[in-house]
Amino acid sequence: MRTKRLRYALETLRSLGDRSTRELLGRLGGLQDTLGKGQDAVTAIDWLRELAATPGVPASALPPAGALIQALARRVQKQRRRALKAWRRLERTRLLDSVLKELAAAGSPPREAARA
Numbered sequence: 001m002r003t004k005r006l007r008y009a010l011e012t013l014r015s016l017g018d019r020s021t022r023e024l025l026g027r028l029g030g031l032q033d034t035l036g037k038g039q040d041a042v043t044a045i046d047w048l049r050e051l052a053a054t055p056g057v058p059a060s061a062l063p064p065a066g067a068l069i070q071a072l073a074r075r076v077q078k079q080r081r082r083a084l085k086a087w088r089r090l091e092r093t094r095l096l097d098s099v100l101k102e103l104a105a106a107g108s109p110p111r112e113a114a115r116a
Helices: 002-012 019-053 059-093 095-107 111-115
Strands: none
Touching (some): 002 019, 019 095
C-alpha cells in the first residue's frame, strides 16, 4: 500500500521533477504490477479453497482445484521474491533521494529572488 501511495504522490508532482522522477515512477509502477500479480494469485487461491469447501462440489473437481492452488502458491512466492528484489534494487540506486532533491529544488525560489 505504501508503494501505491508514494507512486500517486509522485504522480501529482511529476511536472516538478526531472528524469529521476519519471524513472522512479516507472520503477514503482513495475513494482506495483508485480505486487498486484501476487495479490491476484492470493485471491484466486482463497476463491478455490472456498469452492472446494462448498457442499455439493463434485469430488472430481478437487484434484484440479488442488493443482491450481499449488501452482498459484508458487506464483505468489515468485512474485514476492521479484518484488523484494525490485525494491532492493530501487533502494540501492538512491533514486528516491535524487527525486526528493529534484522536488526540493523545484519548490525553492530562485537564488536571485531569495536575495531580494
